[in-house]
Amino acid sequence: MKVAQFLDFEWRAFALAVAGSALLCGSPSVADEVDGQAKFAAPQRIKAGEAFVGAGRLYPSPVFYDVNGDGHKDIVVGDLFGRVTFAAGTERGLTPETPLLDSSGKALKFQNW
Amino acid sequence: MGSQFVDFNADGHVDYISATFDGSPHVSYGSKEGFGTPERIKDARGQRIRISSIWNYESKKHENLEQTSNGKERRERCISALAFDWDSDGDYDLLLGSYEGGHLYRQMNEGTNAAPKFTGKNIPVMAGDKPFELAAKMTAPRLVDWDGDGDMDLIAGSFGDSYGPNGTGGGVYLSRNNGSVGKPAFAALETLIAPSPKGHAAPTRPDAGLYVDAVDYDGDGDLDLVVGGYSMWKEAPRELTAEEQAIVAKLKSENAVAVMKRNAVAKKQAAAVKAATAGLDYSNPEYQKKASEVYKEFRPEYMGAMKQVQAIGKKLGKYVPAPQRQAFVWLYERK
Numbered sequence: 001m002k003v004a005q006f007l008d009f010e011w012r013a014f015a016l017a018v019a020g021s022a023l024l025c026g027s028p029s030v031a032d033e034v035d036g037q038a039k040f041a042a043p044q045r046i047k048a049g050e051a052f053v054g055a056g057r058l059y060p061s062p063v064f065y066d067v068n069g070d071g072h073k074d075i076v077v078g079d080l081f082g083r084v085t086f087a088a089g090t091e092r093g094l095t096p097e098t099p100l101l102d103s104s105g106k107a108l109k110f111q112n113w
Numbered sequence: 114m115g116s117q118f119v120d121f122n123a124d125g126h127v128d129y130i131s132a133t134f135d136g137s138p139h140v141s142y143g144s145k146e147g148f149g150t151p152e153r154i155k156d157a158r159g160q161r162i163r164i165s166s167i168w169n170y171e172s173k174k175h176e177n178l179e180q181t182s183n184g185k186e187r188r189e190r191c192i193s194a195l196a197f198d199w200d201s202d203g204d205y206d207l208l209l210g211s212y213e214g215g216h217l218y219r220q221m222n223e224g225t226n227a228a229p230k231f232t233g234k235n236i237p238v239m240a241g242d243k244p245f246e247l248a249a250k251m252t253a254p255r256l257v258d259w260d261g262d263g264d265m266d267l268i269a270g271s272f273g274d275s276y277g278p279n280g281t282g283g284g285v286y287l288s289r290n291n292g293s294v295g296k297p298a299f300a301a302l303e304t305l306i307a308p309s310p311k312g313h314a315a316p317t318r319p320d321a322g323l324y325v326d327a328v329d330y331d332g333d334g335d336l337d338l339v340v341g342g343y344s345m346w347k348e349a350p351r352e353l354t355a356e357e358q359a360i361v362a363k364l365k366s367e368n369a370v371a372v373m374k375r376n377a378v379a380k381k382q383a384a385a386v387k388a389a390t391a392g393l394d395y396s397n398p399e400y401q402k403k404a405s406e407v408y409k410e411f412r413p414e415y416m417g418a419m420k421q422v423q424a425i426g427k428k429l430g431k432y433v434p435a436p437q438r439q440a441f442v443w444l445y446e447r448k
Contacts, residue, residue: 038287038305040338040445043318053341053442060341061253061324062442063116073328077341077442078114082133082151103147110114110141110151112133113168113175 046075048087049096053077057085064089067100076100082110115193115253115324121205123226130154130196132253136167136175138194138207154194154207157223157230164191164211164218164235173401189213193253197265201295209235210254215247215271217254240288241301247271249283249308257327259336264290267299270323270340273308278345278436282309283323285340305338306445309345316344319443330444338445348434361432368425375418382411 046053054060058080064073072089077097084107086100099107114133121128126143131151133139141151153161161167165179165187179187193210199219200206207220217238224230237244247269254269267288274280285306292298309320319342330337353361385407393400426435 037303039448040306041448043340043443043445045316045441046339046444054440057440059252059322059324059343060440060442061115062339062341063118063255063326064328064330064339065116065118067118075339075442076116076118078116078131080114080134082114082131084116101147102141103144103149108129108141108148108151110131110133110139111135112114113135 046094048075048094051096053087053094053097054079057083078110080112082112084108084110115195115210115255117195117255119196119205121196121226122229130194132192132194132209134168134190134192134212135170136190136192137161137163138191138209154231156220156233158233160233162191162194162207162209162220162231162233164189164209164216166190166213174395189216193251195254195256197256199297204229207231208238208254208256210251210269212250212272215245215249215251215269217245217251217267217269238299240299243301245288245299245302247286247302249273249281252283252322252324255326257336259287259327260289262290264292264294264297266290268305268325268327268338270325270342271308273321273323274311275321275343276438278347279311282311282320282345283342284308285323285325285338306340311345313344313346314349316346316437316439316441319343319441320345322440331446335447337447339442340445341440341442343438343440345436345438347436350434353432357432361429364425364429364432368422368429371418371421371425375415375422378411378415378418382407382415385411 053075054077061078063076065076067074067076067086068088074089075087075094077085084100085097087094087097102108114131117130118127119130121130121140122142128143129141129148131139138154139151140154141148156162166175166177166189169176177188189211191209192212195208196205197208198205204222204226206222209218209220218235219238220231220235222229222231249271252270252272254267256265257268259266270285271283273283284304286302287305288299288302290297291300309318311320319340321343323340323342326339327336328339330339386404389403389407390400
């Protein structure tokens with residue numbers, strides 16, 4: 001557990017160092033593939049602020065989209081209950097998750113059974 | 114629930130489309146003030162769009178509204194939806210994903226974005242020469258130009274076995290669009306992330322209920338995968354001293370008694386519900402009322418018994434690792 005947390009931290013620092021202001025920005029081009037198969041590094045948990053994104057939620061479903069229109073992609077996370085959170089993408093990483101608000105200032109929620 | 118941001122009604126504001134386990138797609142229309150209250154997307158007849166099974170909010174039950182050609186009930190809930198201009202005629206059609214069987218359907222829009230007329234007819238989306246299928250149950254598909262050829266490919270995650278410590282977990286799959294804009298032709302599914310074998314000693318990956326998005330997370334010009342899901346793990350046990358072994362034995366004994374007590378309360382509660390609702394159909398509001406009264410009456414006793422089980426489990430966890438299941442969101446950085 002402690003090792004995993006350390007790696008999560010290290011990954012975040014690495015991503016910030018490499019990507020700099022390009023983090024969560026830009027348009028992707030054609031990806032490199034070997035024999036048509038995409039290769040991935042070992043998965044790492046994503047943090048928003050100091051907390052793991054989606055932790056404690058039921059079936060978190062992430063989508064990246066520039067919700068606040070500042071040029072950085074934000075992460076929007078839905079869950080089984082139809083609740084939605086939002087963490088803003090910045091040059092320093094993701095801000096802590098907060099409920100995505102609707103036009104009346106209430107937490108946006110999709111109706112579920 | 115999956116999420117898609119798109120200007121669904123072409124009013125210049127981005128809308129938010131989703132579908133939940135109620136079996137129908139919803140849209141939260143955007144405006145300059147923000148997102149509105151989500152509402153169901155309806156077809157040209159004014160019916161809520163569905164695959165076959167929906168949650169009826171009045172009867173509080175899942176209802177199957179369609180049958181297969183051999184007369185059996187089709188039990189497929191639409192739990193994901195995407196707006197996609199399938200035929201490139203300038204308006205959004207819908208892709209509807211089912212939980213059971215992990216099938217994908219398209220429903221065409223014969224109107225416009227501003228005045229849609231969804232046909233109510235679901236046409237299976239093919240993946241190669243077979244209908245699109247994720248037998249391990251589909252979470253939600255996403256449209257993305259994965260191979261950079263100018264058209265939208267499909268990526269989708271599967272649930273897999275979401276509960277047991279064993280069994281096979283979920284994976285992530287790709288169906289390339291080998292057609293062209295307006296004439297999509299999705300290929301057979303390729304595996305991007307293999308289903309989880311589970312059995313880890315630490316949270317190392319999403320093991321079940323994999324919801325995926327593709328984004329250039331690290332800004333290196335290719336698409337990475339971001340995947341939400343449950344990690345399921347059990348830490349390796351450590352060697353216990355003789356004193357600790359004695360404590361564990363005592364706690365296990367106490368746990369067995371506490372579980373028996375909890376189960377006895379549950380049994381008593383079930384019998385009380387049965388007696389209180391005798392002769393009433395489940396769909397009868399009176400049934401719900403009487404059952405609720407019983408649950409309320411038994412709640413303190415049941416919760417007390419449950420808390421005792423949990424408290425002992427917590428103590429045991431200090432000596433004997435218990436299976437863990439917690440959700441996170443993971444980055445799969447593309448090499």
